[in-house]
Amino acid sequence: MTATVHAIVDLDVTGHRINRHIYGHFAEHLGRCIYDGFWVGEDSEILNVRGIRSDIVEALRALNIPNLRWPGGCFADTYHWRDGIGPRDERPRIANTNWGDVVENNHFGTHEFMDLCEMLGADAYVNGNVASGTVQEMAEWVEYLTRGDDSPMARLRRENGRDEPWDVPFWGIGNEPWGCGGNMTAEYYANEARRYGHFSRGHGENKVTRIAAGASDDDLNWTRALMSSAADCAGCMTGGDLPYEAITFHYYTHSGEGINTEDATRFTDEQHYGTIAHAADIDRVIRGHVAVMDSYDPNDRMSLICDEWGTWWNVEEGTNPGFLFQQNTVRDALVAGIHFDIFHKHARRISMANIAQTVNVLQAMVLTDGESLVLTPTYHVFEMNKGHQDALQLATHLRETPTRTVGKKELELVSMSASAKGDTALISLTNVSVDEECTATVDLRGREARVARARVLTGDGADAYNDAETPDRVAPRALDAVVRDGVLTATLPPHAFATVELELA
Known part of the structure; x- marks a missing residue:
């Protein structure tokens, strides 16, 4: 039929600009996304530039990748940035208790990430540590990255081989504080976001968009708490300084049976349509968050970001359950297509979105196995759709x-x-x-x-x-x-x- x-x-009837950052990506220290993904090391037989895998960079550049979020995710709120700078053989080893309970050597840190962003031609979205870090630690990281004079952190950066500061346009104030990022209440986190945001300012000409960690799915109370807290700052919504310029929400797609309850490649027609219906329901979720934001911010000074989205299936048989490695099918590509249609529809408020994740994790762009690299169906949706970036x-x-x-x-x-x-x-x-x-x-x-x-x-x-x-x-x-x-x-x-x-x- x-x-x-x-x-x-x-x-001839154009509307809002579709921000290119809606086509953003996400790279967490999770499974084989960073290590044995982006990072193979300078001694690897796999073609690389300064340890960063060349074919992945080439594939992502073909997408006009606009930004990359790092180092998490849940990992961000256990990550202390000073562990990942300086000579690699002197960096401390750390336990990644969130994902697989593995030990990593910190060979991929701040300089390696910024090197990767420069290779990709992508803006950096750095996610700071609120749950186990301090305001001073986060403020010093911003200074280390973006300050150009002889301040203490700028001098430290130069000692580690980088003279000029980097441009870091996006700065995340923690991640999922309602869960792995601290089990906080909305009101408590809203106060913390104001405090951390106050000290997480760009230096020199670098202007930082500070991003407050928002709701899971359709938790409108969380969005209301963040917007109310921002509105309490005198004049924030009418021209004064904002404590943060954007808030987030996370939305993972499954068939309605829950995350990590079914296979990526073996599913019934009912599960297929359930998945598509769940993907389409992000429109309702966005409309709810936008309505709350509009009630506090009628002048659109603050934007909405979906910095984790995508499908979440059972891991592939024989792989580490904590590594979240799954196959990627036509069904996943259809989910991506629907999401982009909805993000385009809400371009007035949606300024960024980041698929989870870029390499070897969840709804990935590319899958690697040794020297082989596979472009997934979802990758092709991003490539076919790249003409929407910054269009009207x-x-x-x-x-x-x-x-x-x-x-x-x-x-x-x-x-x-x-x-x-x-x-x-x-x-x-x-x-x-x-x-x-x-x-x-x-x-x-x-x-x-x-x-x-x-x-x-x-x-x-x-x-x-x-x-x-x-x-x-x-x-x-x-x-x-x-x-x-x-x-x-x-x-x-x-x-x-x-x-x-x-x-x-």
């Missing part, structure tokens, strides 16, 4: 779309978003149906357009994935799409993500 979807895109929203209207009842709700089986940049536009379409193709007809209004390129990502099933033996089983291929008399027509296979690039007149 072939379903149909009808939509309208107003090519386009008014998009789904007039007719197939649906399916999941639980007590109706799930739309096609998701869509569009943006424009100069004389080009990009339309993204996701067909989440397991077994029905879908013909989309899109009225393109306001400007003439022609198809410059159209691509589709799918596989033999929603459970299809790439591995070292078949690295291109799920990869973009050409899609037959045409514009006639102002109407774009394309037929999407089942379980497929597609993009159509337009040239505008």
Whole structure:
């Protein structure tokens, strides 16, 4: 069977800018994300530059990676940055009690991370330690990174081989303080965020966006506590100094049965649709947080960040349960496509998002095994969608779309978003149906357009994935799409993500 979807895109009605940082990434000291992922060491036979794996850098640069969050995650609130500076053979070994209870040698620290960001051409998002650290420790880390004169921390940085300060535009004030980051109450953490934020200021010309650690899922009380605390600062919401410029929330996707309760590659149709419905529900969650923020901050001085998102499945058989290594299927790619459509929709408030995580952990971009590197289906969604970065929203209207009842709700089986940049536009379409193709007809209004390129990502099933033996089983291929008399027509296979690039007149 072939379903149909009808939509309208107003090519001359632009909205908010889609911040490129919505396409951000996350690298925690977890499993094989850093060690045996990004970091192989200078003595490795795997091609590297100063210990950083070259093929990973090349793959991520192709995505126009805008930012990278580090060192956590839960690890951030046990990490003391001075352990990771100075000669590597003199750095103390530490126990990573959050993830796998392994001992690491701290060979990847501040200088290595900033070196990685420079190789990637990505902005640094450094997450500070609130739970087990101190205000002074965090303030000195900011100084070490960003100050250019002869202050004590600037001198220490120079002693460790870096003369000029770095630009660090994003600074996280702890992580998940309601859980692994200290088991705090919302009110207690809100006070701590104000205190830490006060001392975590950029130096010189480096302007730091201070990011307060926010809610899990739809905990609106946590957002309310942070916004209320910020509003208590005299004049904060009407032009005065903010204690922090952004707040976060975390949202992990599963089929409704809970995190880490089912397999990445073996699932039923019901679990597939449950997963898609859970992914789509992030729209409701964002709307709730935005409503709270609007009530305190009608002038949009503070932004909302989803700095951990993605699927969370059982680890692959035979791997360390604490390393969170999972395969990545077409289903995961569809989750990514839906998330981006929703992030685009909320571009007024959403200024950043960070998928968890970049290498070998959870919904990764790349998977490595020795010298082999595999690009996942999710990687290809990021690549196909990169034209949305810093583009302007386009008014998009789904007039007719197939649906399916999941639980007590109706799930739309096609998701869509569009943006424009100069004389080009990009339309993204996701067909989440397991077994029905879908013909989309899109009225393109306001400007003439022609198809410059159209691509589709799918596989033999929603459970299809790439591995070292078949690295291109799920990869973009050409899609037959045409514009006639102002109407774009394309037929999407089942379980497929597609993009159509337009040239505008």
